[in-house]
Amino acid sequence: MDLISRISHHFTESAHLKLQALDLLAAPIADAAERLVQCLMADGKILACGNGGSAADAQHFSAEMLNRFEMERPGLAAIALSTDSSTITSIANDYDFDQIFSKQIRALGHSGDLLLAISTSGNSRNVIQAVNAAHDRGMNVIALTGRGGGQMAEILMPGDIHLCAPGDRTAHTQEIHITAIHCLCDAVDCLLLGVE
Numbered sequence: 145m146d147l148i149s150r151i152s153h154h155f156t157e158s159a160h161l162k163l164q165a166l167d168l169l170a171a172p173i174a175d176a177a178e179r180l181v182q183c184l185m186a187d188g189k190i191l192a193c194g195n196g197g198s199a200a201d202a203q204h205f206s207a208e209m210l211n212r213f214e215m216e217r218p219g220l221a222a223i224a225l226s227t228d229s230s231t232i233t234s235i236a237n238d239y240d241f242d243q244i245f246s247k248q249i250r251a252l253g254h255s256g257d258l259l260l261a262i263s264t265s266g267n268s269r270n271v272i273q274a275v276n277a278a279h280d281r282g283m284n285v286i287a288l289t290g291r292g293g294g295q296m297a298e299i300l301m302p303g304d305i306h307l308c309a310p311g312d313r314t315a316h317t318q319e320i321h322i323t324a325i326h327c328l329c330d331a332v333d334c335l336l337l338g339v340e
């Protein structure tokens with residue numbers, strides 16, 4: 145096995161897909177950033193969820209909102225729903241793993257809040273239930289998906305924003321997702337701080 149050529153292939157493919165994503169996603173990422181700022185300025189909050197690497201992305205996003213990204217500014221209201229092991233294990237144990245995010249959204253979500261729903265396949269049942277719960281609570285959704293968006297693409301509503309990464313490998317989709325998340329954090333800072 146030639147590891148160097150595998151590594152080279154991974155970097156090259158990731159770079160190609162990121163450039164495709166730039167063409168596809170620049171405008172909707174800018175729209176999503178505007179929506180995040182409108183939500184925060186109206187005293188709303190952002191709830192974020194996903195599984196595995198996407199749980200890490202949800203936490204990465206909430207940390208950059210609550211603390212800071214690159215510019216000095218007050219902390220912003222965001223909660224990763226993948227972090228509270230007591231809540232998650234009790235919901236999964238007493239009800240169903242599919243409800244670990246939706247039950248938290250029904251408790252915490254208010255009209256005008258936003259859900260950042262992250263799934264590379266678009267088919268994770270707990271993320272789909274999270275989208276349904278957000279809609280029930282009068283929240284819009286910013287969906288980060290891949291592979292066409294799967295079942296999530298079918299349940300998004302007008303007012304939601306779908307950021308669907310090109311490519312069919314979970315790893316590359318995640319690599320695009322974290323770039324999109326950093327673009328969102330940067331744009332939120334620029335919009336809030338009036339940076340040209």
Ligand SMILES: O=C(CO)[C@@H](O)[C@H](O)[C@H](O)[C@H](O)COP(=O)(O)O
Pocket residue numbers: 195196197198262263264265266267268271314315318
């Ligand atoms: O990070 C990775 C793979 O790169 C994995 O942990 C991956 O996130 C997990 O298999 C997730 O359960 C996949 O869920 P989803 O992206 O399809 O919603």
Ligand SMILES: [Zn+2]
Pocket residue numbers: 197315318
């Ligand atoms: Zn991963």
